[in-house]
Amino acid sequence: MQFIISRYNPQIDKIPYDQTFELDNTQISTDSMLLDALHLLREQDPSLAYRSSCQEGVCGSDGMNVNGRNRLSCITPLSDLPQKIVIKPMPGLPIIKDLIIDMELFYQQYQGVDPFLQSEPLDLQHEHLQSPEDRAKLDGSYECILCGCCTTSCPSFWWNPDQFAGPAALLAAHRFVIDSRDIQHVDRLKNLDSPTQIFRCRHIQNCTDACPKGLNPSRAIQELKSIMVKEI
Amino acid sequence: MNLSDNFPIEFYDALVIGAGGAGMRCALKLTEQGHKVAMVSKVFPTRSHTVAAQGGINAALGNVTPDQWQWHMYDTIKGSDYLGDQDAIEFMCQEAAEIVRELEHFGVPFSRLESGKIYQRAFGGQSQNYGEEQAHRTCAAADRTGHAILHSLYQQNIRLGTIIYDEYYALDLLKTINGEIGGVLVMNIHDGAYKILQSSHTLLATGGAGQVFRNNTNASINTGDGLGMVLRAGLPLQDMEFWQFHPTGVAGKGMLISEAVRGEGGKLRNALGEAFMEKYAPHVKDLASRDVVSRAIAIEVKEGRGCGANKDYVLLDISHIPEEVITERLPGIRDISQTFLGIDPIKEPIPVFPTCHYMMGGIPTNIQGQVVSPDDLGEQKVVKGLYAIGECACVSVHGANRLGGNSLLDIIVFGRKAALTISEALHSHKPNRSNTDLNLQSIRQRLQRWQKRSETSAETSAQIDSVIQIKKSLQQIMDRGCGVFRDHQTMQQAFNDLQGIQLRLDNVCLTDFNDVFNLERLAGLELENLVAIAFATVTSALARTESRGAHSRVDFAERDDQAWLKHTLYFQEAHRLAYKAVNLHPKHHAAFEPKPRVY
Numbered sequence: 001m002q003f004i005i006s007r008y009n010p011q012i013d014k015i016p017y018d019q020t021f022e023l024d025n026t027q028i029s030t031d032s033m034l035l036d037a038l039h040l041l042r043e044q045d046p047s048l049a050y051r052s053s054c055q056e057g058v059c060g061s062d063g064m065n066v067n068g069r070n071r072l073s074c075i076t077p078l079s080d081l082p083q084k085i086v087i088k089p090m091p092g093l094p095i096i097k098d099l100i101i102d103m104e105l106f107y108q109q110y111q112g113v114d115p116f117l118q119s120e121p122l123d124l125q126h127e128h129l130q131s132p133e134d135r136a137k138l139d140g141s142y143e144c145i146l147c148g149c150c151t152t153s154c155p156s157f158w159w160n161p162d163q164f165a166g167p168a169a170l171l172a173a174h175r176f177v178i179d180s181r182d183i184q185h186v187d188r189l190k191n192l193d194s195p196t197q198i199f200r201c202r203h204i205q206n207c208t209d210a211c212p213k214g215l216n217p218s219r220a221i222q223e224l225k226s227i228m229v230k231e232i
Numbered sequence: 233m234n235l236s237d238n239f240p241i242e243f244y245d246a247l248v249i250g251a252g253g254a255g256m257r258c259a260l261k262l263t264e265q266g267h268k269v270a271m272v273s274k275v276f277p278t279r280s281h282t283v284a285a286q287g288g289i290n291a292a293l294g295n296v297t298p299d300q301w302q303w304h305m306y307d308t309i310k311g312s313d314y315l316g317d318q319d320a321i322e323f324m325c326q327e328a329a330e331i332v333r334e335l336e337h338f339g340v341p342f343s344r345l346e347s348g349k350i351y352q353r354a355f356g357g358q359s360q361n362y363g364e365e366q367a368h369r370t371c372a373a374a375d376r377t378g379h380a381i382l383h384s385l386y387q388q389n390i391r392l393g394t395i396i397y398d399e400y401y402a403l404d405l406l407k408t409i410n411g412e413i414g415g416v417l418v419m420n421i422h423d424g425a426y427k428i429l430q431s432s433h434t435l436l437a438t439g440g441a442g443q444v445f446r447n448n449t450n451a452s453i454n455t456g457d458g459l460g461m462v463l464r465a466g467l468p469l470q471d472m473e474f475w476q477f478h479p480t481g482v483a484g485k486g487m488l489i490s491e492a493v494r495g496e497g498g499k500l501r502n503a504l505g506e507a508f509m510e511k512y513a514p515h516v517k518d519l520a521s522r523d524v525v526s527r528a529i530a531i532e533v534k535e536g537r538g539c540g541a542n543k544d545y546v547l548l549d550i551s552h553i554p555e556e557v558i559t560e561r562l563p564g565i566r567d568i569s570q571t572f573l574g575i576d577p578i579k580e581p582i583p584v585f586p587t588c589h590y591m592m593g594g595i596p597t598n599i600q601g602q603v604v605s606p607d608d609l610g611e612q613k614v615v616k617g618l619y620a621i622g623e624c625a626c627v628s629v630h631g632a633n634r635l636g637g638n639s640l641l642d643i644i645v646f647g648r649k650a651a652l653t654i655s656e657a658l659h660s661h662k663p664n665r666s667n668t669d670l671n672l673q674s675i676r677q678r679l680q681r682w683q684k685r686s687e688t689s690a691e692t693s694a695q696i697d698s699v700i701q702i703k704k705s706l707q708q709i710m711d712r713g714c715g716v717f718r719d720h721q722t723m724q725q726a727f728n729d730l731q732g733i734q735l736r737l738d739n740v741c742l743t744d745f746n747d748v749f750n751l752e753r754l755a756g757l758e759l760e761n762l763v764a765i766a767f768a769t770v771t772s773a774l775a776r777t778e779s780r781g782a783h784s785r786v787d788f789a790e791r792d793d794q795a796w797l798k799h800t801l802y803f804q805e806a807h808r809l810a811y812k813a814v815n816l817h818p819k820h821h822a823a824f825e826p827k828p829r830v831y
Contacts, residue, residue, distance in 0.1 A: 009748065010748055011747065011748055012746075031574075043698070043700055046699075046700070046742070046743050046744050046751075047743070047744040047750075047752065053275055053281070053451040053452055054281065054283065054284050054451040054452075055451065055487075056284065056487045056488075056572070057567075057568075058283050058284050058376075058379060059280075059281075059284070059451060060278065060279060061275065061276075075571050097748050098749075103276070107276070111390050114391075115387050116338075117338065117384070117387070119337065119339075122333075124333050126333065127332075127337075127349060127350055129349065130348055131348050132343075132344045132345070132346060134344075135341065135343065135344040142380065142383075143376060143379070145278070145283075145379070176339075179341075
């Protein structure tokens with residue numbers, strides 16, 4: 001199997017370049033993931049840099065662009081990929097080294113939508129009650145792992161990364177707008193109501209295509225728009 | 233950077249090392265109390281391993297079955313095989329209900345009952361009325377409870393503006409000339425720059441170290457960094473022989489399949505199709521304590537009733553559970569099975585085998601979260617300036633075997649408690665923000681050591697040793713020598729092999745000397761911690777000539793309360809061991825005397 005991996009070490013290189021690695025097919029088993037292959041390549045070259053941690057698709061560390069698509073390497077089976085695999089850092093954010101990008105702006109955009117529950121204060125003897133139906137509305141929004149696969153594949157974010165929150169942050173905004181326990185519903189909607197915020201989304205669907213957890217940020221954003229039209 | 237330079241210094245009221253559930257709960261409370269606190273994490277907070285916890289968090293809310301914290305206390309003590317400290321367990325179980333409601337207030341999207349209250353599921357080792365019917369005590373957000381809690385805690389920290397140093401690696405504790413802990417040396421992983429964070433209150437919440445074993449459910453970041461720091465500071469680790477092997481790791485791969493699967497009705501079956509847990513735990517069957525279930529699986533496989541071509545695993549069957557229960561309560565498990573095995577558990581059983589999951593031992597602390605160490609007379613004394621909570625700590629609420637659902641509880645209860653301890657200290661003594669002399673000699677030597685260059689030429693590089701290869705050997709040694717079943721001979725062999733590992737570690741050289749995201753250097757520093765922890769484990773396990781909880785010896789098959797109802801303390805220097813008494817004096821409830829443990 002051939003791996004063409006984008007390399008960049010800011011202490012040495014002016015610009016990123018591609019390096020070709022080979023793995024013998026005997027080193028790979030039928031159920032190997034792309035991350036397993038990267039670990040083997042790192043044995044060849046210990047300076048090869050990528051993030052990874054849980055190795056099961058829940059920590060969101062190892063987003064990367066694989067043959068043109070943003071994916072998590074730990075849950076991408078090699079058997080799904082062609083013999084020639086082109087790996088690049090996720091686009092739209094600065095590269096720190098090799099496949100590692102600087103996600104600061106991504107996190108800032110997330111923080112910018114006030115992604116925390118604001119509910120009626122309650123003493124610690126009581127829980128907020130929530131019906132199973134209201135709780136079910138959060139399914140598909142709360143599971144986001146902040147890997148950045150969606151936001152870094154979004155052309156609207158590429159154009160205005162400092163202004164447009166991007167799909168991951170808007171998915172988080174949606175999660176709190178629809179949480180029956182949250183009391184800042186109206187303020188949350190007002191803050192999103194701007195040409196550079198929610199209406200910058202053109203529903204290109206790259207986000208939904210890229211999400212490794214099978215979530216649908218585009219639909220969540222559409223839902224936010226509908227709620228906004230009705231309520232604001 | 234030049235290692236002889238002075239490191240830049242920053243001052244904080246308190247330092248929290250680690251940003252998993254424990255660290256984030258603690259930092260949140262400290263920030264809320266108005267203190268200047270810095271939280272340091274080698275990964276972005278939501279990448280911490282708490283995110284992978286699945287099943288839930290225990291609290292006697294009584295939302296589904298009648299419940300009392302005293303019953304939870306009994307179950308936890310029995311589960312610990314009576315090695316848990318009863319005062320600490322009592323405290324944790326008493327706090328639990330409030331702690332879970334507080335998490336709910338923080339926004340955790342718990343699953344709900346028709347009544348609108350938090351959903352609670354059955355879990356192993358949980359009973360009503362001191363050992364009678366199964367209790368439903370484990371509060372769950374589907375099977376993503378850790379993710380739900382970790383993200384909610386991060387969100388609350390955003391709300392309060394906690395200062396976070398993410399992708400900074402804490403290398404070592406720094407001592408003042410009085411021998412107190414005065415801060416840590418950290419490295420910015422982005423550019424390799426070192427910095428001293430100075431504080432009179434340093435809290436370790438660095439999590440587990442499952443990476444010492446090859447077959448583990450742990451993230452690759454779980455390298456026990458806090459434990460290594462403590463050992464190098466000359467302080468002991470407690471009960472390091474006790475490692476939990478989770479009964480249901482994906483066979484041959486290690487991903488965790490939550491106990492929630494059995495809580496929702498899943499059954500373990502051998503090659504003959506027998507639901508074999510009926511033999512080992514006639515009363516509670518598949519919901520026995522984890523150590524009991526893991527041993528049962530290991531015995532089934534050893535006696536030739538394993539499944540598959542190599543007869544080396546058993547099957548976890550949930551095909552009889554209604555599909556809507558699986559999609560609503562166990563979506564993450566279904567996802568893992570489909571991704572890693574190509575198996576839809578609605579139709580086919582999941583191949584599972586015991587896999588290293590959790591470290592019951594750790595840095596000895598008291599209930600306040602303060603690290604303790606024996607003085608010359610054997611009296612337990614508080615180590616000034618140092619605190620530890622969560623998996624890296626041993627308070628000890630899990631004793632020789634942890635109950636499922638108690639680790640998320642442990643991290644939140646003691647995260648909050650330690651924050652209150654530090655906050656009180658800060659209110660009574662103004663924090664010292666002046667420059668105190670810190671001893672930097674040993675840390676400079678350690679950094680210097682990793683600058684060493686190989687004398688072998690690059691052409692023969694294939695033959696030279698590497699950090700990666702040493703880690704692989706270490707993990708194999710620990711799998712072979714310190715697994716579900718142990719005996720003197722295999723552990724002695726492991727100890728001898730570890731000395732070879734130490735030699736290789738002392739001699740290995742890096743090949744990458746760049747400063748930006750130098751992951752080889754990071755892996756080298758982590759490996760030093762793993763090797764130190766492996767020695768602590770094998771030394772402690774060799775000495776304990778009994779079977780208790782997860783420490784199960786073929787050559788000493790019985791529990792021996794006369795000789796061994798005590799905690800082990802391991803010191804790195806000369807691999808010295810000491811012991812301390814188990815606390816049998818809870819404050820509010822009568823003590824539970826050790827009894828034979830039957831499920």
